[in-house]
Amino acid sequence: MTDASDQRLVIVSNRVARPKKKGAAAGGLAVGVLAALQEHGGVWFGWNGKLTDGEATDPEVITEENIDYATIALNEVDYEQYYNGYSNRVLWPVCHYMLDFIQYDAADFEGYRRVNAVFARKLMSILRPDDIIWVHDYHLIPLASELRAAGVTNPIGFFLHVPFPSYEAFRAVPGHEYLLRAMCAYDVLGFHTAGDLAAFETCVREPIIGADFLDDHVIRVPGGQLIADVFPIGIDVAQITDLAAAATGTEEVKKMFRSLEGRDLIIGVDRLDYSKALKQRLLSYERLLERYPDTRSHVTMMQIAPPTRTGVRTYDEIRSQLERTSGRINGRFAESDWVPIRYLNKGISRDQLMGFFRHAKVGLVTPVRDGMNLVAKEYVAAQDPADPGMLVLSSLAGAARELKSAVIVNPYDRDDVADGIATALAMPLEERKQRHADMIDVLRRNDITRWRTRFVEALLRKREFSKPA
Structure with missing residues (x-):
């Protein structure tokens, strides 16, 4: 050959x-x-x-x-x-x-x-x-x-x-x-x-x-x-792990972490696209705040959604929906010292993003259909194995075929996604460490x-x- x-x-x-x-x-x-x-x-x-x-x-x-x-x-x-x-x-x-x-x-x-x-x-x-x-x-x-x-x-x-x-x-x-x-x-x-x-x-x-x-x-x-x-x-697991660890010392990441004031971070990163079901995701987070009142003022959701295919009417409508939905949820639940959703309609640097991942208690990846979704894999690789966050992953993403130790949810079911987030937030450390180790092993074998x-x-x-x- x-x-x-x-x-x-x-x-x-x-x-x-x-x-x-x-x-x-x-x-x-x-x-x-x-x-x-x-x-x-x-x-x-x-x-x-x-x-x-x-x-x-x-x-x-x-x-x-x-x-x-x-x-x-x-x-x-x-x-x-x-x-x-x-x-x-x-x-x-x-x-x-x-x-x-x-x-x-x-x-x-x-x-x-x-x-x-x-x-x-x-x-x-x-x-x-x-x-x-x-x-x-x-x-x-x-x-x-x-x-x-x-x-x-x-x-x-x-x-x-x-x-x-x-x-x-x-x-x-x-x-x-x-x-x-x-x-x-x-x-x-x-x-x-x-x-x-x-x-x-x-x-x-x-x-x-x-x-x-x-x-x-x-x-x-x-x-x-x-x-x-x-x-x-x-993905390159070692590269992501090293990048995330190094990024925690940068001023941008430290500033974000300080701004949480001890609250748990839930993070989602997606292009503005209807397949990502971003409005449904925000509504699922709203359901979390409804069904689990103790999460209010104790969690913050950051949704990063860089603009894509600008000028195409469908995608402009998605951006408008997200702005209205996040604004309504913030108006409903916000306190004088807490805003439930931080919505960023812009891209951020890769090292900064990996630093955000490492600090996030929950990675929220809930498309209604996706070929693979490398965000899910990068979130897992970015975690500190001594105290890892937990991935909440759509069953309809290709990554769910491999990352079976994630909390798998149906993105069309708001209650299921809300319950999945609550499960991830409350998961004991030893269970998180075992699930993370299982997923890292998969990522290293299929890098x-x-x-x-x-x-x-x-x-x-x-x-x-x-x-x-």
């Missing part, structure tokens, strides 16, 4: 996020991709955040340490149709089983296909024959089929960072036949959970593909074979290195068994 160390890893995603010494904490995809590239080296290719009136630009390459950041600017109309249009008004809601949010426009679908063709064309200009190509997320499902049509024979893998819907949901998407055929152009398909993989299999069993399922996660599809498997994304190496090994294995005898 070819040695992976002799080959360049080329990561492709919608947006390239170059690391910053200070600034908002990176999202899940960026955290995972950067960790993989920092360890392996290679290229990160994608959009640079700039828009043009004309054609997409050629790749601009900036090298930092052992990573080449190759980025392009996109046409403004193309981007609107591809990203805000088909990707986030069609694919995002269906992948999260929220069909009522689908807003389909045929022009958006054409823009989605057009931008994927642009990505393929621009990527080809920097590819080398031995590159291993790893494509990320729902924005770029058609990329492999575009590259194959242009003659690219490199191994190409695809990892989906969001849930994958069963056929009964996916069939509602205009263009789903095209998308399924495009997915079958990849050599390796990766999903977060066994449930997501099983949902994908319901799709390719349909006559659209008519797949045959062989041993060792190999699927025979028209034109060849692919590997489809579960690769749960992880970011294992995620990257297993996926690249699968790509290399696919290349080997695809070679003619």
Whole structure:
């Protein structure tokens, strides 16, 4: 078998996020991709955040340490149709089983296909024959089929960072036949959970593909074979632990801790998105204050919700709902020396966030659907093992498949979430330590290195068994 160390890893995603010494904490995809590239080296290719009136630009390459950041600017109309249009008004809601949010426009679908063709064309200009190509997320499902049509024979893998819907949901998407055929152009398909993989299999069993399922996660599809498997994304546990411990000594974190005046901190960190169920979370916290009066003036909830997809009406409405709901709850329960909810509609630096995590008695992660949710994993890794806080986790987040020692709740049930928070707050130290140790063990076994190496090994294995005898 070819040695992976002799080959360049080329990561492709919608947006390239170059690391910053200070600034908002990176999202899940960026955290995972950067960790993989920092360890392996290679290229990160994608959009640079700039828009043009004309054609997409050629790749601009900036090298930092052992990573080449190759980025392009996109046409403004193309981007609107591809990203805000088909990707986030069609694919995002269906992948999260929220069909009522689908807003389909045929022009958006054409823009989605057009931008994927642009990505393929621009990527080809920097590819080398031995590159291993790893494509990320729902924005770029058609990329492999575009590259194959242009003659690219490199191994190409695809990892989906969001849930994958069963056929009964996916069939509602205009263009789903095209998308399924495009997915079958990849050599390796990766999903977060066994449930997501099983949902994908319901799709390719349909006559659209008519797949045959062989041993060792190999699927025979028209034109060849692919590997489809579960690769749960992880984190760098030691890095998070060290970062959180060091951050407790910073002035920002000490200032926050002093402001609590001895109260227990409940923390949530999420993008402004309907899949995160942030309004429901605030209402569950309100239920906690109703059902457990002794928590009043003794706990503070901090919800950090950085703005996302600004200018999209749905997300503007979520922000408005959160502002109204947090304001109403504060008005109802606040005392002269205590405000129940601290709502921050902004990003904060990664080290500061890890310091906040370490001081939080409860980490509250309650999406109504999530592919994995690295916030849950980072919260656990940031804890002091001698006196750890407790994670309250939605059963509908991918992380719940691994972090079974968390307090698992149904995000649609306010009473269940409120009771889960109360359980976490009252949990004895020895039980918290045991649960934390169990979760840390899982995180170390399925860390970011294992995620990257297993996926690249699968790509290399696919290349080997695809070679003619």
